[in-house]
Amino acid sequence: MDAIILQILNGLDKGSAYALIALGLTLIFGTLGVVNFAHGALFMIGAFCAVTLNKLLNLSVETVDPTRTDFLGNPLKVKTPYVENWFGPEFGHAIIDWSVPLAILFSIPIMIAIGFIMERGLIKHFYRRPHADQILVTFGLAIVLQELIKHYYGANPIQTPAPDAFRGSFDFGAMLGFDPNTIIYPYWRMIYFAFAAVIIGGVFAFLQFTTFGMVVRAGMADRETVGLLGINIDKRFTIMFGLAAAVAGLAGVMYAPINSPNYHMGMDFLVLSFVVVVVGGMGSLPGAVLAGFLLGILESFASMNEIKSILPGIDQIIIYVAAIIILLTRPRGLMGRKGVMED
Amino acid sequence: MTNKLTRRGLLKTGAVGGAGLALPTIFTSGANAFTNEPTGGTVTLGFNVPQSGPYADEGADELRAYMLAVEHLNGEGDGGMLNTFSSKVLEGNGILGKKVEYVTGDTQTKSDAARASAKSMIEKDGAVMITGGSSSGVAVAVQSLCQEAGVIFMAGLTHSNDTTGKDKKANGFRHFFNAYMSGAALAPVLAKTYGTDRKAYHLTADYTWGWTQEESIMAATEALGWETVQAVKTPLSATDFSSYITPVLQTDADVLILNHYGGNMVNSLTNAVQFGLREKVVNGKNFEIVVPLFSRLMARGAGENVKGILGSTNWHWSLQDEGSQAFVKSFGTKYGFPPSQAAHTCYVQTLLYADAVARAGSFNPCAVGEALEGFEFDGMGNGPTLYRAEDHQCFKDVLVVRGKENPTSEFDLLEVVEVTPVGQVTYAPDHPMFAGGALGSCNPGA
Numbered sequence: 001m002d003a004i005i006l007q008i009l010n011g012l013d014k015g016s017a018y019a020l021i022a023l024g025l026t027l028i029f030g031t032l033g034v035v036n037f038a039h040g041a042l043f044m045i046g047a048f049c050a051v052t053l054n055k056l057l058n059l060s061v062e063t064v065d066p067t068r069t070d071f072l073g074n075p076l077k078v079k080t081p082y083v084e085n086w087f088g089p090e091f092g093h094a095i096i097d098w099s100v101p102l103a104i105l106f107s108i109p110i111m112i113a114i115g116f117i118m119e120r121g122l123i124k125h126f127y128r129r130p131h132a133d134q135i136l137v138t139f140g141l142a143i144v145l146q147e148l149i150k151h152y153y154g155a156n157p158i159q160t161p162a163p164d165a166f167r168g169s170f171d172f173g174a175m176l177g178f179d180p181n182t183i184i185y186p187y188w189r190m191i192y193f194a195f196a197a198v199i200i201g202g203v204f205a206f207l208q209f210t211t212f213g214m215v216v217r218a219g220m221a222d223r224e225t226v227g228l229l230g231i232n233i234d235k236r237f238t239i240m241f242g243l244a245a246a247v248a249g250l251a252g253v254m255y256a257p258i259n260s261p262n263y264h265m266g267m268d269f270l271v272l273s274f275v276v277v278v279v280g281g282m283g284s285l286p287g288a289v290l291a292g293f294l295l296g297i298l299e300s301f302a303s304m305n306e307i308k309s310i311l312p313g314i315d316q317i318i319i320y321v322a323a324i325i326i327l328l329t330r331p332r333g334l335m336g337r338k339g340v341m342e343d
Numbered sequence: 344m345t346n347k348l349t350r351r352g353l354l355k356t357g358a359v360g361g362a363g364l365a366l367p368t369i370f371t372s373g374a375n376a377f378t379n380e381p382t383g384g385t386v387t388l389g390f391n392v393p394q395s396g397p398y399a400d401e402g403a404d405e406l407r408a409y410m411l412a413v414e415h416l417n418g419e420g421d422g423g424m425l426n427t428f429s430s431k432v433l434e435g436n437g438i439l440g441k442k443v444e445y446v447t448g449d450t451q452t453k454s455d456a457a458r459a460s461a462k463s464m465i466e467k468d469g470a471v472m473i474t475g476g477s478s479s480g481v482a483v484a485v486q487s488l489c490q491e492a493g494v495i496f497m498a499g500l501t502h503s504n505d506t507t508g509k510d511k512k513a514n515g516f517r518h519f520f521n522a523y524m525s526g527a528a529l530a531p532v533l534a535k536t537y538g539t540d541r542k543a544y545h546l547t548a549d550y551t552w553g554w555t556q557e558e559s560i561m562a563a564t565e566a567l568g569w570e571t572v573q574a575v576k577t578p579l580s581a582t583d584f585s586s587y588i589t590p591v592l593q594t595d596a597d598v599l600i601l602n603h604y605g606g607n608m609v610n611s612l613t614n615a616v617q618f619g620l621r622e623k624v625v626n627g628k629n630f631e632i633v634v635p636l637f638s639r640l641m642a643r644g645a646g647e648n649v650k651g652i653l654g655s656t657n658w659h660w661s662l663q664d665e666g667s668q669a670f671v672k673s674f675g676t677k678y679g680f681p682p683s684q685a686a687h688t689c690y691v692q693t694l695l696y697a698d699a700v701a702r703a704g705s706f707n708p709c710a711v712g713e714a715l716e717g718f719e720f721d722g723m724g725n726g727p728t729l730y731r732a733e734d735h736q737c738f739k740d741v742l743v744v745r746g747k748e749n750p751t752s753e754f755d756l757l758e759v760v761e762v763t764p765v766g767q768v769t770y771a772p773d774h775p776m777f778a779g780g781a782l783g784s785c786n787p788g789a
Contacts, residue, residue, distance in 0.1 A: 071752070161647070
């Protein structure tokens with residue numbers, strides 16, 4: 001039982017990342033009809049926003065300590081971050097320690113700007129082109145973005161830790177009456193799940209309860225009619241592209257302490273996120289979220305030794321097996337509706 | 344006698360000529376005695392390193408070391424390890440008086456791309472020796488190509504037993520240590536530090552290096568009394584190891600051995616620490632994590648999580664012997680930071696190749712191989728070393744290291760716990776873990 005609870009928890013945080021990326025993908029596909037293969041790169045850039053802020057906060061003034069030497073035997077240059085000089089060692093250290101949560105604020109304008117530039121500068125020229133062209137250009141863009149990141153940040157993963165207060169793990173086992181230390185779960189992963197829930201809830205509320213959201217939903221259902229009513233739907237869809245980029249970026253920022261960011265992390269999530277979108281139902285936002293969590297949990301269970309001893313290698317293919325079964329039984333995906341994205 | 348040009352004769356001549364031209368140039372060397380015999384005043388070496396892909400940072404460090412080695416061979420710079428190398432035949436005037444030039448290739452850490460770039464350097468650029476790499480899969484593939492092409496392959500960072508085991512080749516040579524040596528060096532330290540009554544759970548990268556690493560460390564720890572609870576293969580492409588870590592909590596294992604390297608190691612170690620394994624007490628003992636192969640460049644990605652973790656390494660910049668100090672000074676002065684173990688092994692391999700050519704008096708791969716086989720040397724940072732003739736593997740001391748608790752700089756991540764003497768990591772050429780292959784005979788390519 002404890003093993004099952006653990007794998008459900010694992011699946012929830014993995015599913016959170018899938019759901020957030022798939023949500024953005026669906027928003028872009030649903031509004032602009034563009035298959036955006038650069039969406040994983042936006043997730044990666046979000047994580048590197050956290051890395052960048054951490055590096056900025058660690059910009060230091062160098063002083064020479066003649067009593068110590070460096071690896072070449074020269075007097076050691078001691079680095080003291082500017083923020084510690086400006087705000088005092090304790091408060092300065094706390095600011096650096098909280099660089100990942102602070103990166104949420106840092107990343108939002110950056111991601112919206114990147115989304116806006118991507119859409120206006122490149123992707124809008126491919127609206128009326130076949131999906132194959134869109135895939136090629138956005139995939140190319142993803143490679144360019146990841147190579148740029150690699151050029152400036154290197155190929156190795158970069159440690160971007162969570163604040164000290166959230167390191168360590170919580171003993172669910174003791175709370176639920178199991179033996180202590182049998183169901184341990186990291187604090188930051190729980191925060192990631194809660195954060196994803198808030199972002200997903202926020203996006204749904206925005207689309208459901210604002211006039212802007214109502215127009216966007218109407219545009220997703222029937223773009224031509226909304227245009228005939230004199231509404232500039234293109235402008236709103238551009239804003240939605242920025243919003244989707246921000247959602248992917250935030251998912252990346254908060255993911256940075258879970259796995260050290262590297263230039264390739266976007267590609268690792270991209271294909272799975274597309275499967276999530278298709279399984280959820282093309283253009284269905286609730287479907288993307290549902291499929292994200294469902295496939296995350298399935299993937300987690302497939303990694304259990306008991307399952308793998310019966311079906312070796314199942315952890316590698318479970319998502320695709322599930323996708324095949326779901327699409328065979330529900331060709332429009334879990335929550336896809338007739339007539340949507342079927343022209 | 345008159346020569347008549349007939350239709351049949353023309354067809355015959357054309358067919359023979361065409362077949363000759365169609366033969367890959369890699370397998371032909373005209374009048375030369377061996378592939379890419381240097382004829383002018385220069386000799387070209389091929390540095391095949393990952394310049395893109397996940398090991399690009401290691402590749403960049405390897406390339407820095409190669410460029411430094413070329414400088415030193417050509418008599419530029421401070422000479423580095425040429426001043427401490429026990430063999431004194433290299434005089435800083437290139438190799439056999441020929442100025443050393445180089446070309447580079449990008450392995451991308453993919454076997455096919457690595458073979459393609461090596462082939463291009465041999466065929467188009469005339470490289471007489473290929474060296475480099477940061478992956479065992481790549482090393483095995485390129486070594487095989489060099490054997491076919493008739494050039495020497497001086498392996499870079501490759502740790503799988505197979506490179507000088509079942510996949511060994513007469514034209515291939517490895518200076519870097521291997522998985523067996525890691526196990527043999529590490530296990531006694533583990534037993535001394537954590538006791539002999541331990542239960543180990545292995546997570547292993549599912550490819551050639553991971554398999555041999557798991558087999559080696561498992562055999563070494565079991566020989567000292569440890570019990571293996573479970574060994575789980577993880578896909579090389581895995582990024583989040585949480586679902587592989589959590590089952591560890593359900594067992595009575597009190598040690599987790601991560602047979603992972605590179606990004607796999609960074610992520611699996613980070614995940615294991617996040618899940619509180621290091622705070623766990625099992626069987627009345629503190630839970631411990633072990634990383635058999637450490638890399639300083641990679642350890643940086645795991646940050647504070649490496650603190651206190653035991654592992655092994657081929658070389659570390661903090662070593663105080665003359666050779667290491669000379670190399671660190673040269674490299675550090677030129678580039679501003681200390682070299683990695685990948686840089687060290689690549690630098691040493693270049694000097695060893697040049698030295699072998701100089702001692703053999705020829706670039707002929709068979710003569711070079713003969714000069715390397717059974718060669719004993721010192722002053723290269725690892726103490727007295729033997730290039731064993733039977734398998735072309737270097738035998739030298741192995742370092743057991745631990746993630747440093749209080750690093751003084753961003754480079755100061757590992758501390759040397761023990762220098763395991765070479766005798767403890769030496770094995771018989773026909774050891775079962777290295778069985779199944781044969782060196783064969785050297786191929787000069789002519």
